[in-house]
Amino acid sequence: MSGKGAKSPARSSGRGNGDPRRSDASTWSPAEHPEQIRNVALVGHSGAGKTMLVEGLLAATGAITRMGSIADGTTVSDADPSEIHQQRSVALAVVPVVFEDIKVNLLDTPGYPDFTGELRAGLRAADAVLFVVSAVDDIDTATIALWGECQAAGMPRAVVISRLDHPRANFDAALAACQRAFGDAVLPLYLPLPAGGGSISLLGLLSRTVSTYANGSGERQVREVDDGELAVAEEARGALIEGIIAESEDETLMDRYLAGEEVPLEVLVADLETAVARGSFFPVLATAAESGVGMLEVLEVLRGGFPSGAERELPVVRTVDGSSTVELNCDPQGPLVGEVVRTTIDPFLGRVCLVRIFSGTLREDSAIHVGGRGLADRGHLDHDSDERITHLYAPIGASLRSVPFCIAGDICALAKLGNAETGDTISSRERPLLVEAWDMPEPMMPVAIEAASHGDEDALAKSLGKVAAGDPTLRVERNSETHQLILWCMGEAHAEVVLDRLRDQGVKLLTVEVVTPLRETFAAPSAGHGRHVKQSGGHGQYAVCDVEVEPLDRGSGFEFVDKTVGGVIPGPFITSVEKGVRTQMQKGVAAGFPVVDIRVTLVGGKTHSVDSSDAAFQAAGALALREAASATRIQLLEPVSAVTISVSDDYVGAVMSDLSARRGRLTGTTSVDDMTEISAEVPDQELLKYAVELRALTAGTGRFRRRYLRHDPVPPNAIPASVKT
16 A cells, blocks of 8 residues: 555556357456455446546556557447446446555446446445546436445445546545545545646655656656645545544554654554455555556555455355355365356347356355345346356456356356346255345336337347346336336436347337236216117027126225116126126226226016027126216226335425326335435325436435225326227
C-alpha cells in the first residue's frame, strides 16, 4: 500500500489471439492457495468509471497492451452485444489480474438499477467491495444504500475516486461527498497534485513520496515530497494517521503518537491493512484510468488490504433435504461446494456457468452434482442432476482460458452443462449439498410478447428457457386469464436486453399491450330466456330454459340454484344447464372477461322427448345467461394489489401524491431510521410501469412489493381503451 516501493509489474504478452471462446485457447495458470486470491466487486452508479478502471488495471499489470474503449465496444468486461449497444454494463463480468504474487478477480458489476440482479451475484462471489465514485458526478442514493448493506454484512470496502483527468473533476468535493455519505472512517491515502501539461501526480500521505506517471503510459516514478507539497498535505496526513491508529490493536500507540513519537511506516501500513481487511477502515484512492494514474496504488490496496476467501465466512451450506447445516471452510481439501453466479448461452460452447468455489477443488473430468432450490416462484423448478465436467476455464471477460483445476476461493467457468442455472449449487456427486440462496430482487414490470407467427412459437419457448436459466430476475408467466405470455422484468432497460437476447437467437417476436385480467359481474338482477331449437333431419336439438341472475357480494364466487317444479326439466339436463352457464361465464358476457360473483337460478324450461340432449341444454344455458346480460348493466372489475413502498423520508410526500393520482388508497405508514414504508391499495392497471416511474420519482431509491388483494369495480373513466363493452 502506501509504504510499498515503486516496483512496477512486468509486462506480459497482452490480449490473446483467435476466437477467445474456442476450447483450444491458450492456458492460464490457476492459483494454488486460497491466500493468493482476492475476489473484489466493483460497484457504483452507471458511468462512474468501473469498466475503464478494469481496463486500467489490466494495462497496469500487462494483461493487455492497450486499453479498450466503451464507445468502440472493445473493453474486456463489456462484451455482451447489449452492453455495446447501450454503452453501459448490463451483466456481471469477471476479469482476473495478477499483481506480484496475488491473483485478483475483478467483478465488474452493472451500475444501472435494472440490472441489480447481476450486482447481487457479484457481491455473492466477492470477498470485498471497491466503491467507484466519479470525481465529476454526485454520489447517487442507490450507492449510499448499497454501502449500508455492505456495512451490515461486514464487507471490507475501499473507495476509488475516478476520472480525475476530466476537465470538471473535483477531488476535494468528491472526497467530502464520500465522507458525508459513508462516514468519518473514509480517508484518503493519496492526494492528487497537478504535474503540468494536464498530467496528475499522487502524493502518498503515509510514505511522503510523490508518484508521477510518464506520458500516460502508467509507468510510475517515485520521488521524495518537497517542503511545499508536504505543507499542503500535513493536515490530511495527520487525520489519516490518527484514523489508522484509532483502529490499531496496540492501545498505547495513540498516546505515543500524541506525545510526539514518530510511528514507523511499517507499523502504520500493517495496522491499515488489518483495519481494511476487517471492514472498519475505508481508504480512498485517486485514479485516472485512461492515463494510468493510481492503478498501481489500487493494486497495492487490493493485494495488501483486502482479505482472501480464507479470511471470510462462507454462506450457509445445507444438506440437500435441508435438514442440517454443514460447517465448511475455504479449504481446497474440503468437500466440493460452489455456486453458479451467472449463466450464459454461448453459440459454440452451449451453457456456460460462472462458478465461485467456496470449498474443495473442482477438476476437469470430475463428476459433480447440480442442485437448485427456492426459485419456483420465478419459474425455476427445484431440480437435481448429476453431470461430468468436460471443460474448465478461467473467465477473462467474455474470453475463456483452459485450466486444469479451480480451488476454494477462486472463480471459474464451466461449459456444456446440461441443466445448471444461476443460483444453483455445484457439489460432489458423492456428497451433494446446497448453498443457501441469496436475496433476489422481485421483477415488477410486465412485458407481453407473442411469436410473430405460429411457426416461431417453438423457437420462442426454447429460447425463453435458455434466457430465463441465466437470469433469476426474469420471471416468465403464461397468464391463465388473459392467456398472454408475460415477461416480468426489472425495468425498461432490462426488458430491452431480454428481448435483444431472444432476437439474437433467431426468435421472431412481437411486443403487445399488456392486458389487465379484468372480470365481469352483473350490476343488477336480471332474467334470461334460453331457447335452443334446431331441426335438420333426423334427431334435432331442443332445449328451453329460463334463468334469473342476481349479483353477490364481492368474492362470493358462483351459485347455481334449481327452482323448477313439476319436473319440467329432468335432473340430468339441469346439470347441463349449469355446465352451459359456467362455460359462458368463463368466456364472458360483455368484454370477454370471466364472470364472477353471481347467483343463477333456474326457474323454468321445456324439453322434448326425442330431441332434448345434454349439448342442447348446455347451449340453452349459455344463451339464457347472455340474454340476461343484455338486459342489464355489466360491471367490469379490476384487480387491486396491496402495495408496500419503501422510500427515504425525502420522497414520502411525492410518492403519496403520485399514489393518489393512480387511484391508490393509503392504508398506513411505518418509519424505520430514515426510511418510510407506505402501504396502499392500488389497481393493477396503474402499476404496469410503476417500477420505472417510482425509480424516477425517488432518484432510484424507491422499492416496492405487491400481492393480489381483490377485484373492485372499474370507474367508467378508467376503463382501458382496448376494452370493448
